[in-house]
Amino acid sequence: MTISTEPMSSVDTAWLHMDQPDNHMIITGVLILDQPLDRDRFNTVLENRLLHFDRFRQKVVERNGNAYWENDPHFHLDNHVHRIGLPEPAGQAELQELVADIASEPLDFSHPLWKFYLVDHYESGAALITRIHHCIADGLALVRVMMSLADDTWHPEALETPAGENSLLDRLTRPFMQVATAGAYLGHDLINEGLAVARHPGRVNQWAEKAEHIASELVHIGLSPRDPDTRLHKTMTGRKRVAWAQPLDLAAVKETAHQLEGTVNDVLMTCAAGALRRYLAETDNDHYSDIHVAVPFSLRPRDKPISHLGNQFGLVIVALPIGEPNVRQRYERVKKAMVDLKHSVQPQVTFGLLDLLGKGPAAIEKFALDTLSDKASLVMTNVPGPTTPLIIAGARVLQPLVWVPQSGHLGVGFSILSYAGTVQFGVIADSQMIQDPAHVTRYFEESFEELQRHAHGGN
Numbered sequence: 001m002t003i004s005t006e007p008m009s010s011v012d013t014a015w016l017h018m019d020q021p022d023n024h025m026i027i028t029g030v031l032i033l034d035q036p037l038d039r040d041r042f043n044t045v046l047e048n049r050l051l052h053f054d055r056f057r058q059k060v061v062e063r064n065g066n067a068y069w070e071n072d073p074h075f076h077l078d079n080h081v082h083r084i085g086l087p088e089p090a091g092q093a094e095l096q097e098l099v100a101d102i103a104s105e106p107l108d109f110s111h112p113l114w115k116f117y118l119v120d121h122y123e124s125g126a127a128l129i130t131r132i133h134h135c136i137a138d139g140l141a142l143v144r145v146m147m148s149l150a151d152d153t154w155h156p157e158a159l160e161t162p163a164g165e166n167s168l169l170d171r172l173t174r175p176f177m178q179v180a181t182a183g184a185y186l187g188h189d190l191i192n193e194g195l196a197v198a199r200h201p202g203r204v205n206q207w208a209e210k211a212e213h214i215a216s217e218l219v220h221i222g223l224s225p226r227d228p229d230t231r232l233h234k235t236m237t238g239r240k241r242v243a244w245a246q247p248l249d250l251a252a253v254k255e256t257a258h259q260l261e262g263t264v265n266d267v268l269m270t271c272a273a274g275a276l277r278r279y280l281a282e283t284d285n286d287h288y289s290d291i292h293v294a295v296p297f298s299l300r301p302r303d304k305p306i307s308h309l310g311n312q313f314g315l316v317i318v319a320l321p322i323g324e325p326n327v328r329q330r331y332e333r334v335k336k337a338m339v340d341l342k343h344s345v346q347p348q349v350t351f352g353l354l355d356l357l358g359k360g361p362a363a364i365e366k367f368a369l370d371t372l373s374d375k376a377s378l379v380m381t382n383v384p385g386p387t388t389p390l391i392i393a394g395a396r397v398l399q400p401l402v403w404v405p406q407s408g409h410l411g412v413g414f415s416i417l418s419y420a421g422t423v424q425f426g427v428i429a430d431s432q433m434i435q436d437p438a439h440v441t442r443y444f445e446e447s448f449e450e451l452q453r454h455a456h457g458g459n
Contacts, residue, residue, distance in 0.1 A: 013066075030401045033126045035396075036121070042392070092244075095122050114130075151390075227376060232412055239432075244399075253268065273447075293320050327450055382416045384418055411433050
């Protein structure tokens with residue numbers, strides 16, 4: 001029997017090689033559901049939709065220093081979908097501990113690099129835990145893929161297929177694209193409409209071809225100082241901790257941003273800064289130096305369906321003013337940082353870097369990534385989701401959370417995801433860096449309340 005083999009792109013290879021024993025390059029997600037998933041019905045959804053993408057039937061093999069996608073001759077859904085129990089009282093603390101356990105483990109490279117875990121009893125409903133290796137695709141692409149698993153009970157008119165757009169992939173992703181485009185595009189608001197280069201992804205190849213531009217920007221980044229030596233830079237253990245906050249009302253976040261003459265993203269970044277300020281004050285003896293966060297920025301056209309998976313994003317390094325004690329001044333500094341990034345070319349440069357590193361020796365790749373990770377203290381994602389609730393295999397999604405992996409020395413990830421009129425905030429961290437991330441999520445909620453009071457004239 002002939003086994004189909006396909007070379008892995010250099011960018012995807014770079015993410016593959018970033019995998020470390022104490023820092024796995026795996027995207028972890030949790031969907032809180034209103035009822036348990038029927039296993040047979042869920043398997044049918046996966047067979048008809050997820051497995052349409054070849055990557056989910058292919059395992060990764062390496063030969064002579066090159067990585068390939070190869071069809072798994074022993075592929076079976078039972079190797080990827082597992083039912084798992086939750087100890088009593090089966091509440092948020094127990095689910096967070098289970099997610100942390102699962103997130104601490106590597107995936108099996110003898111099979112395609114993804115798994116789903118069905119948790120039948122969580123509070124009054126259920127949960128679905130997802131794990132997908134970053135070499136398969138970037139976070140935004142995988143969010144769209146996951147949304148394509150939803151039942152077609154919302155925006156059914158979006159399923160009509162215009163002439164010339166007959167692919168199954170287009171039909172699956174168009175409903176998500178329509179509601180996401182109509183919603184609060186939080187991730188893209190980060191850089192604003194002024195990032196014109198990102199509107200023309202074809203220019204990414206020009207950057208990759210002109211290594212001198214990449215080298216020049218890397219010199220600039222390399223000469224910038226290392227982030228302060230807080231506990232966020234401690235040696236990793238590989239043991240993860242996970243927590244998430246209660247959803248914020250998106251309308252309230254928008255109103256706060258309006259009152260402060262800024263954006264939703266300004267508000268959420270300020271809340272993250274306030275949460276970290278309080279946490280580090282407790283754990284690092286009143287450490288109030290500013291830090292930086294690495295923010296992935298999608299280079300995919302947001303008005304087009306995904307024609308293939310893989311990674312198409314760059315990174316920007318954003319200052320987070322946790323050293324500022326005044327909440328309004330903290331907000332204004334965040335707002336200015338967002339404006340300063342308006343014309344940033346960092347996303348294209350880091351994409352070009354990954355393209356070059358994926359073609360070079362692993363030792364050089366590791367050195368470059370470690371150097372870049374020294375310039376930030378954590379990874380923070382801001383991903384748009386649909387504006388109406390999703391239903392997967394008959395179960396309604398009440399709350400979605402997604403964390404991208406952290407590369408190099410970085411071991412902390414903040415996740416912000418808009419969904420059905422709410423904003424979700426979650427933390428994943430190495431236990432050496434944040435022992436109890438529930439403190440951080442609580443401080444995030446309290447930071448929003450503080451900023452909201454200030455926006456409305458309170459103290």
